[in-house]
Amino acid sequence: MYKIVTAERFFWEGIDLNNKVVLEGGTSWGNTTRIIVNKILENNWNTKLISVDIDDSHFNEIEDELRQSYNQLQLMKGDLSNLDFIEDESIDVVICNYTMSSVNQFPLRVLKALKELYRVLKKDGQLLITEEMPLWSIDNTEFCYWSKRSRIIKSISVLKAMPHFNEIYPNDLEESLKIVGFRNIECQQFKEKIDAELATKFLDKKKQTLIKGSNDLDNDNVTKGFVQLTEELVKKFEGTEEFSAPAYIIKAKK
Template sequence: MYQIYTADQYLWEGLNLDGKTVLEGGTSWGNTTRRIAEKVKEHQWKTKLISVDIDDSHFDEIKEKLSESFDALDLRKGDLSKLDFIEDNSIDAIICNYTLSSVNQFPLRAVTVLKEFHRALKPGGQLVIMEEIPLWAVEHRDYPYWSQRLRVIKSISILKAMAHFNEIHPNDLEETLKTLNYQEVQYQEFKEAIDSSLATKFLDKRKQTLLKGYNDIDNDHLTKGFVEMTEKLVKELEQEKSFSAPAYIMKASK
């Protein structure tokens, strides 16, 4: 979902995609898709990329942007917890950028996805996961914009009885991967930069969710308060190119 800046070196360390079939878990706006395409072009790798997302609304835009530089791209609409079109032991590497927290909107769904990833990977295949650290595990004053944004988004989601992103602590993810028989599990934490323009898009989307449709909150003061909080934060973020977020990259193999 997000651009990877400070952690880029660690992300690609030991990851050679030449002659490989790669699965991207969660296409979203195509940021990671484009980064993989750039890396393939830079190293002149022969790489096939299958990128999967439950929402295909950005597929046409991604195809248009990558059509000339990277043609070995297969964009698939699908559920990561049920990859019926991916054969067992057929994928060399899986890259999953800020997607597990989205999948984990539905409790334990992330475990099913990780099990599917394990099934799809070839023996020795690599899994690379990028995620943000949960709000409760971080000193909020170190990440003021990140913290405010997430709290507003999650609060609106709860008020509207919507599922919301659930970030997974790296210690918990590490133990889950080991339980699912992944090998060589390791991770590093980073202070990552998040593109403010992308962040404000999702923030404004949650505001529209609050305003549209039936007012099931039945409290105009509460609705108005969250709208004001959201608009104030959007204006502040629009003045920033990026803001810091606590993140980690976890690597494992089958």
């Protein structure tokens, strides 16, 4: 969902999308879609891009913006753990930018998704994954905002009986890739620069879910408390362009 800034060189190193079919796992608001399209246009690559997301609410907006500059984009609604609409060994490169923690909302589903990505990739096809590092310590001072934001978002989801993002430690994700059959696995950890506007936009979206959704706990004090926490955190970072968050990139081959 967020831009790849700090580790962009490592991410794109050795990646040539010319005459390739690329699958983006997790379209969301189209931020990574735009990054990929810009990279294709910059290099004058002939590339077909398929972008898949379980939520198609932003598809029209993305298509309207990109259709004049790039006409090989196909947006498809679907679950990454069940890509039955994509043929075996038909994809050259898979890019998942902050997607696996979303898939991992449901226990073990990330393994099903990795298995599907392995299936659709061609022999020697490449898999690129960017993910958030799990943050559990409330005493974390280096990533204070990111830690608070993550805990508030997850707490709201729990209050509303909704699944929430589950970040994966890189060594656990590496082991999962090996189980599925991937090889030549590389990993790099880094501090990512997160766009503050996008991050607070998502936080505010969660607040609206809290206010408008049903509440079977039936406790207005709890709801008001989390609304207050959310608004205070958003206000604190008004005018901030970006902040740091821990992340990592994994590259693998089929």
